Amino acid sequence: MKTMACGLPVLSTPVGETSERMRRYGAGKFVPVDRYDEWKVAIEEILDKGMPPALDRAVAREAYDWSHAARRFVGVYRDLYEEYFGHSYA
Numbered sequence: 001m002k003t004m005a006c007g008l009p010v011l012s013t014p015v016g017e018t019s020e021r022m023r024r025y026g027a028g029k030f031v032p033v034d035r036y037d038e039w040k041v042a043i044e045e046i047l048d049k050g051m052p053p054a055l056d057r058a059v060a061r062e063a064y065d066w067s068h069a070a071r072r073f074v075g076v077y078r079d080l081y082e083e084y085f086g087h088s089y090a
Contacts, residue, residue: 004028004064007057011042021063027055 003010004018010028012019022028029052031042046052062068081089 002064004055004060007054007060009046009051009054011039011046011052021059022055025055025059026053028052 004021004027010018010022012022012028012030013033014023014030015033019030022030029042029046031038078088
């Protein structure tokens, strides 16, 4: 996330919110989680052919800005609270 927020290209595994955002905006390059031989190939490809496209900095900043991250974090806790206790805390 920090790399994308700086506007740098990313080599990543295809899991989680970061990968979803990368797919949506055609940024970075994916390598399977447990295919270590493919990591080597991907790195060599980057060195030979250049970096994969970076995520637009504005998109990355909006997604990973602390205020946005904190809001999502609070939402997760709110949902868990309501699920566990059966009512909202507010």
